[in-house]
Amino acid sequence: MLRRTKKERQRLLSETIAENPFVTDEQLATRFQVSVQTIRLDRMELAIPELRERIKDVASKTYENEVKSLPIDEIIGEIIDIELDNRALSIFDVKEEHVFQRNGIARGHHLFAQANSLAVAVIDDELALTVHSNITFVKPVRAGDRVITKAIVIGRDENSHRTKVELTSTVNGETVFVGEFDMYRTKGEGEQQ
Amino acid sequence: MLRRTKKERQRLLSETIAENPFVTDEQLATRFQVSVQTIRLDRMELAIPELRERIKDVASKTYENEVKSLPIDEIIGEIIDIELDNRALSIFDVKEEHVFQRNGIARGHHLFAQANSLAVAVIDDELALTVHSNITFVKPVRAGDRVITKAIVIGRDENSHRTKVELTSTVNGETVFVGEFDMYRTKGEGEQQ
DNA sequence: GTTGTTATTAGCACTTGGTACTAATATCAG
């Protein structure tokens, strides 16, 4: 073959597109030093859709996964179950970049972020803001741990627009984090953090 | 005017597209019983981009946010002054990626992260871990705001290895966040979050 | 009613990033 084998090029092509779906056939042709037609034949063999379809796929994924009060991309951790104004569950896999290098323990703010995101998501409103929270880091969490966080709505006050949410995070069944969050429901325009 | 006023139609048009960016001009023309050209004039006046651009926007947002979440390393915000075991000061510039798209208000966990990082940094020890914290988001923070956070060590108990730190964040002199952090001093090996 | 203004519609050329298809070459292996 020419520059490399066809196989090799197609392997790289798949990778490149997976990495950056926004690339056009022409850009790919330049990068791999082949004609646009070759790229198209490759895509066909590999069953890779055209640029516009790829972009649409990415876009619609975000859209589908949208839970009423918050787009999925604003959540830390993945929501696996949600019942608005009642309870929600998310998982968050702790990786190397989340821990202190010195001792391998996860930084508190990542656990807080997961809990806070979930508290926001469980509120069935345009957008909820955290007003106050009281939290305790019960046990250290390390890289590799899978943190399962549960949010339970425990109270609601219509007058003050406040909702109380109880958060509990566990790793292998052991509680690592607990918190109580006071959330403010926004009606149109927000007021608080 | 015809079916309704132009204004009314444009208002509905904005809404419709905001709700479902995947709709084409032709579909919109059918829905509003006007010609495709009218829809295009409307979009121009309202500065709404074409379908493909809208979809690309949605897609690239997911893509960006996927990489982001909470910044990886060390300290959130820049420490500009520190006096170990006494006090510390950091600044954090709130950018677009830190706020809810919906209302432009910063997500709580970014402010928490800045405060938490500073609380860890101010402790003169190998490494400190947050055990407990009680925080209040006093005022909403928005993109463009420069948050100045001050940490003051207010108490220390040698027996329990605990240190209390008081955190206050301000924007233009106005308090936006306050918190009290209970920190655990690690001697070699850590125990807590 | 005529005039002026704003709103709406039509039509055409052109753009991007493709698909679908045919046909001509190139390259390599046996």
Place this chain on the structure above:
DNA sequence: CTGATATTAGTACCAAGTGCTAATAACAAC
């Protein structure tokens, strides 16, 4: 050298537009 595989070129066509000009339509004011 021959045949299979790979690559390139070229054409017609499509969706969903932009940009532009020009013709109507609707309504308001005088």
